Amino acid sequence: MSKKQQTLSSFFGVSPPTKKRQLEPESEKRFFLEKWLKDVPWLEANDERTEMWCKICRSNPHLADKTGAFYKGSKNFNHPLFDKHEKSKEHTNVVQAIANKHASQEEMSSRPLARWRDKLNEEQRQALFNIFLLAFHKAKHARPMSSYSEDIQLLKRLGVNVGGAYHSREGGTRIMQSIAHAISGDLRAKLQSAEFWGLLFDGSEDITKTEQEIVYIVSVSSNGEFTSDFIGLIELGADRTTQAITDRLVRLFQDTGLDDWTTKLVAVCTDGAAVNVGMYNGIVPKLR
Ligand SMILES: [Zn+2]
Numbered sequence: 001m002s003k004k005q006q007t008l009s010s011f012f013g014v015s016p017p018t019k020k021r022q023l024e025p026e027s028e029k030r031f032f033l034e035k036w037l038k039d040v041p042w043l044e045a046n047d048e049r050t051e052m053w054c055k056i057c058r059s060n061p062h063l064a065d066k067t068g069a070f071y072k073g074s075k076n077f078n079h080p081l082f083d084k085h086e087k088s089k090e091h092t093n094v095v096q097a098i099a100n101k102h103a104s105q106e107e108m109s110s111r112p113l114a115r116w117r118d119k120l121n122e123e124q125r126q127a128l129f130n131i132f133l134l135a136f137h138k139a140k141h142a143r144p145m146s147s148y149s150e151d152i153q154l155l156k157r158l159g160v161n162v163g164g165a166y167h168s169r170e171g172g173t174r175i176m177q178s179i180a181h182a183i184s185g186d187l188r189a190k191l192q193s194a195e196f197w198g199l200l201f202d203g204s205e206d207i208t209k210t211e212q213e214i215v216y217i218v219s220v221s222s223n224g225e226f227t228s229d230f231i232g233l234i235e236l237g238a239d240r241t242t243q244a245i246t247d248r249l250v251r252l253f254q255d256t257g258l259d260d261w262t263t264k265l266v267a268v269c270t271d272g273a274a275v276n277v278g279m280y281n282g283i284v285p286k287l288r
Pocket residue numbers: 042054055056057058070085090091094
């Protein structure tokens with residue numbers, strides 16, 4: 001009983017209306033309404049309907065605000081603050097985190113490689129770039145791949161970021177193959193779109209003195225520029241007959257995706273060796 005009530009009751013000589021005051025809120029007291037479960041998608045309540053909570057926040061305890069009423073369990077059925085919780089930073093953070101997780105899982109399963117590439121951080125990207133550069137250098141200058149893993153160790157000691165993978169000779173070879181695949185894909189697309197092209201080949205020797213034919217294709221781009229592209233080497237084995245060399249040239253065209261070579265090949269340039277241009281038995285008459 002407050003001091004004011006005491007004063008008033010002593011003035012009127014009646015007891016203060018304590019009973020009535022106690023009854024009033026009792027009659028206003030509200031209980032859990034079943035329709036809330038339909039209206040509020042994240043709401044959950046116990047079977048006795050004496051407590052309710054946010055099932056999204058509760059199922060993500062590492063993200064949720066554990067001190068919030070809808071995490072601990074609310075008993076405030078008079079004025080349930082559904083809106084306030086739904087708009088709270090704590091709740092929206094949890095909802096957003098779940099959405100992000102779903103989106104990334106979906107994309108992971110649909111584009112695993114691209115996703116993996118995108119997920120690389122800057123440091124990993126730089127490491128890949130460095131080892132690709134080393135493998136490309138080996139290929140371009142015809143260095144033996146056995147020196148690849150030695151060079152990786154040297155670069156590491158010099159403080160170059162080479163990451164932790166593809167350090168073996170086999171790793172280097174795999175990188176080289178993927179570079180070659182990408183380059184030959186570009187070349188294939190370019191030569192397939194050319195209307196005509198010419199063939200350029202000549203004998204050469206590699207560092208082990210193996211004799212080979214080095215083969216280029218000269219093509220004209222749509223803007224009139226001439227380019228020559230190396231398409232491959234033909235190692236000359238025991239069979240050096242014009243037929244054998246011609247067959248291998250044709251196979252090289254086909255391997256490069258130039259199945260239409262018979263209609264697009266318009267010129268051949270080579271030295272005057274009889275094996276090449278001999279009127280009846282040279283490679284040029286055979287290609288015709
Ligand atoms: Zn919540």
